[in-house]
Amino acid sequence: MTQVADGVFHIGADTKLHREVLDALKARIEMSRRVMSNQYTKWKENEEQYMAFIPETDVDATRRNIRDSGKPQYTTIDIPYSYATLMTSHTYFTSVFLARSPILQFSGRHGEAQNQEQGVEALMAYQMDIGGNIVPLYIWLLDPGKYGIGVLGMYWDEEEITVSQYVMVPPTFLGTPIPFAKPKRQRMSRTTKGYVGNRLYNVRPADWLPDPRVPLAQFQRGEFVGRYVETSWVDFMDKVYAGVYYNKEKIENGRQLIAGQRDTGSSQNTLPNTAPVVPFLYDTEDVGYVPLHEVYVKLRPSDWGLGNSKVREMWVFTIANEEVIVSAQPVGLLHGKFPFAVIEQEIEGYNLFKRSQLEIVKPLSQTLTWLINTHFYNIRKTLNGEFIVDPSRVVMKDVDDPNPGRMIRLKPAAYGVDVRTVMTQMQTQDVTGQHIRDAQMVEMMIQRASGVTDNIMGMVNSSGRKTATEVRTSTSFGVNRLKTICEYFSAMGFSPMSQMLLQNTQQLYDEERKIRIVGDLAEWGTDRYMMVRPEDVQGFFDFVPVDGTLPIDRFAQANLWGTLLGQVRNFPQIQQGFDMMKIFAFVAQLAGLKNITQFRINVVPDGQMANQAQAGNVVPLQPRDLNRTGMAGQVPNVGSAG
Numbered sequence: 001m002t003q004v005a006d007g008v009f010h011i012g013a014d015t016k017l018h019r020e021v022l023d024a025l026k027a028r029i030e031m032s033r034r035v036m037s038n039q040y041t042k043w044k045e046n047e048e049q050y051m052a053f054i055p056e057t058d059v060d061a062t063r064r065n066i067r068d069s070g071k072p073q074y075t076t077i078d079i080p081y082s083y084a085t086l087m088t089s090h091t092y093f094t095s096v097f098l099a100r101s102p103i104l105q106f107s108g109r110h111g112e113a114q115n116q117e118q119g120v121e122a123l124m125a126y127q128m129d130i131g132g133n134i135v136p137l138y139i140w141l142l143d144p145g146k147y148g149i150g151v152l153g154m155y156w157d158e159e160e161i162t163v164s165q166y167v168m169v170p171p172t173f174l175g176t177p178i179p180f181a182k183p184k185r186q187r188m189s190r191t192t193k194g195y196v197g198n199r200l201y202n203v204r205p206a207d208w209l210p211d212p213r214v215p216l217a218q219f220q221r222g223e224f225v226g227r228y229v230e231t232s233w234v235d236f237m238d239k240v241y242a243g244v245y246y247n248k249e250k251i252e253n254g255r256q257l258i259a260g261q262r263d264t265g266s267s268q269n270t271l272p273n274t275a276p277v278v279p280f281l282y283d284t285e286d287v288g289y290v291p292l293h294e295v296y297v298k299l300r301p302s303d304w305g306l307g308n309s310k311v312r313e314m315w316v317f318t319i320a321n322e323e324v325i326v327s328a329q330p331v332g333l334l335h336g337k338f339p340f341a342v343i344e345q346e347i348e349g350y351n352l353f354k355r356s357q358l359e360i361v362k363p364l365s366q367t368l369t370w371l372i373n374t375h376f377y378n379i380r381k382t383l384n385g386e387f388i389v390d391p392s393r394v395v396m397k398d399v400d401d402p403n404p405g406r407m408i409r410l411k412p413a414a415y416g417v418d419v420r421t422v423m424t425q426m427q428t429q430d431v432t433g434q435h436i437r438d439a440q441m442v443e444m445m446i447q448r449a450s451g452v453t454d455n456i457m458g459m460v461n462s463s464g465r466k467t468a469t470e471v472r473t474s475t476s477f478g479v480n481r482l483k484t485i486c487e488y489f490s491a492m493g494f495s496p497m498s499q500m501l502l503q504n505t506q507q508l509y510d511e512e513r514k515i516r517i518v519g520d521l522a523e524w525g526t527d528r529y530m531m532v533r534p535e536d537v538q539g540f541f542d543f544v545p546v547d548g549t550l551p552i553d554r555f556a557q558a559n560l561w562g563t564l565l566g567q568v569r570n571f572p573q574i575q576q577g578f579d580m581m582k583i584f585a586f587v588a589q590l591a592g593l594k595n596i597t598q599f600r601i602n603v604v605p606d607g608q609m610a611n612q613a614q615a616g617n618v619v620p621l622q623p624r625d626l627n628r629t630g631m632a633g634q635v636p637n638v639g640s641a642g
Contacts, residue, residue, distance in 0.1 A: 035212035047266035052080035082365040085452040105544035119536040127197040136200040144345035148356035151203040159194030226295035341497035375435040451481030490546040498543040
């Protein structure tokens with residue numbers, strides 16, 4: 001049985017349509033999973049490299065057991081240099097994208113008014129801050145360097161908060177309180193409207209299911225895209241009661257045992273909901289989780305038995321336990337795109353998968369780890385020493401003792417003989433002394449491959465004195481490499497993401513709200529707040545792209561502007577053509593002064609001031625009367641200030 005209610009297309013679990021639609025969806029899921037699984041091993045290795053984790057070998061396990069028993073043993077360590085370069089580049093990316101105010105900036109395309117631009121930016125800044133959308137952006141900028149790809153999802157949320165409490169209510173008769181009647185304890189609930197706006201969330205690359213017939217950078221051209229997600233039974237039932245999910249009875253019995261086909265990555269990962277609950281250990285029915293596949297498909301409803309239309313539309317389906325469709329409905333968003341945004345670390349236009357920063361430097365990082373470990377191992381070997389021993393004349397238990405200051409006892413057969421004939425030390429030397437110098441060369445190669453130099457890391461080269469110009473030039477070369485990646489992120493991910501967020505807001509925002517103005521325009525307006533109505537955000541607005549410049553370079557810009565301001569005083573024509581007060585405030589903001597407006601003087605005409613004084617809104621300043629108060633600064637009728 002199929003029916004449509006509240007925008008949701010109900011598909012009965014025992015119908016022919018359910019089997020046909022489910023088979024079509026599972027075929028697409030399997031197509032994507034089969035191709036994406038080729039990357040699972042690489043992503044697992046990247047996670048281990050990110051955590052500076054080396055899987056334990058049999059030799060290391062033996063050493064660990066000896067070390068746990070109290071005897072010092074050497075252990076293999078992973079040098080986290082690739083982690084350092086990744087976090088440095090991530091710091092650069094977050095500084096470029098997330099240090100802007102506001103983060104998402106827009107400009108009118110067809111002459112939209114300035115107050116509309118203000119309204120759009122203020123409303124989007126509200127969604128970024130109050131909607132908790134900044135943290136997903138941090139993770140989104142980290143994933144490309146870690147996995148090679150970062151996936152960000154979005155949806156429109158209208159939050160409702162229900163609060164219940166017990167209150168004392170007097171009894172009534174026909175709506176009138178009964179005098180002297182004892183109040184009764186009664187539970188009352190109140191539902192209020194919470195946050196309304198876009199929500200962002202991160203998608204693990206291993207949980208993402210794009211159409212493998214197109215490059216990931218062009219996934220919007222594909223026929224479908226999906227993701228794997230695990231939700232608790234309580235959250236699942238919330239959507240059942242809201243009318244979004246159905247066919248609950250088909251998965252209710254198996255919800256605690258069924259685990260979806262999910263790659264968990266490195267063994268060091270601890271993903272939520274990866275340990276199913278054993279039902280017979282708990283006397284409860286609401287513990288557990290439901291594995292879901294959420295699949296967006298561009299389809300013709302007539303071809304899928306979902307209607308008579310032959311025009312391609314975008315639908316979203318939710319499959320539980322990989323066997324039951326629990327939701328099917330048109331997406332209904334005017335932007336007509338899959339609600340995901342993607343960024344990739346490597347600029348390449350033809351391969352399906354791109355390399356991450358960790359993959360690019362991995363061979364060099366492994367070489368660096370080998371150089372350091374072999375050097376430390378050789379040093380320990382040299383410190384311990386190697387001996388030639390006659391076991392018939394020496395107590396071998398004393399020789400095997402690894403502790404320092406040991407005493408080696410001779411057997412009676414060795415009494416009175418030259419001990420050098422019984423036990424002698426072999427000549428040893430450090431053959432890995434060159435490894436440290438080689439490690440420095442490998443570090444330099446990693447910096448050239450990644451573009452993350454010592455100067456960008458905040459460590460100025462110590463080889464001789466450096467001038468400010470040399471340091472700035474050296475830093476700018478690495479910055480230019482990262483600047484290009486930032487511009488690529490901006491064009492590939494931030495621009496389409498911001499456009500979808502804005503179009504969702506234009507379509508679904510239906511209330512009036514007074515919001516604080518953000519950006520440069522907020523510093524010099526007469527009112528720092530504005531009322532934003534749905535009609536104020538209508539129009540065509542373009543995302544202002546990120547130029548990739550590190551915000552810390554604003555200090556150099558502030559110095560340049562300060563020099564220009566010093567020269568402008570010699571050219572009255574320039575002073576007449578520009579608003580010098582706004583230029584001064586702009587330069588102050590470049591230097592990091594956010595509260596410059598508190599020192600601004602508002603000049604009021606004399607006539608307006610007289611009217612305000614007559615109305616009693618202003619009080620004239622009184623001159624100091626030393627005879628009346630005794631001394632300047634004394635508060636009248638309080639006493640001496642000295």
